[in-house]
Amino acid sequence: MKTASILALIGCLVTVTESRIYTRCKLAKIFSRASLDNYGGFSLGNWICMAYYESHYNTTAQTVLDDGSIDYGIFQINSFTWCRQAQTQEKNHCHVACSALITDDLTDAIICAKKIVKETEGMNYWQGWKKHCEGRDMSEWKRGCEVS
Numbered sequence: 001m002k003t004a005s006i007l008a009l010i011g012c013l014v015t016v017t018e019s020r021i022y023t024r025c026k027l028a029k030i031f032s033r034a035s036l037d038n039y040g041g042f043s044l045g046n047w048i049c050m051a052y053y054e055s056h057y058n059t060t061a062q063t064v065l066d067d068g069s070i071d072y073g074i075f076q077i078n079s080f081t082w083c084r085q086a087q088t089q090e091k092n093h094c095h096v097a098c099s100a101l102i103t104d105d106l107t108d109a110i111i112c113a114k115k116i117v118k119e120t121e122g123m124n125y126w127q128g129w130k131k132h133c134e135g136r137d138m139s140e141w142k143r144g145c146e147v148s
């Protein structure tokens, strides 16, 4: 009993420390270092804008869709096509566990997002981007951040 409650407590602490809301400029730096600026022809601002409207920079964001699939993480990457979730049949194009897309280490999420841009030919995959970012001036999104 005691062990169980201690484990439960540790579980809670781990969950809390793993979730993170990045600031806009912190993300700008991470994205810039990961060579997202102009990846697939999309400037850094597009990536920051997209992440904002998809997840509000919440690395642990999860959204259950009507078909039972789940959108994961800062880029809201869907389990049906792109990552591996235990319960359902998936394509797992990114060869990654969905759980790896909701950690504060964005490496896997960025690799997968790059793959989506390549395989689907652009950022149309992201409804938040289409609705709020596409075709607009994206320079504001990196303003004041220490990125070129």
Ligand SMILES: *[C@@H]1O[C@H](CO)[C@@H](O)[C@H](O)[C@H]1NC(C)=O
Binding pocket: 019, 021, 058, 059, 060, 061, 062
């Ligand atoms: C981030 O997302 C998680 C999972 O959906 C949610 O529980 C948490 O409240 C969100 N954090 C904020 C600050 O919105």
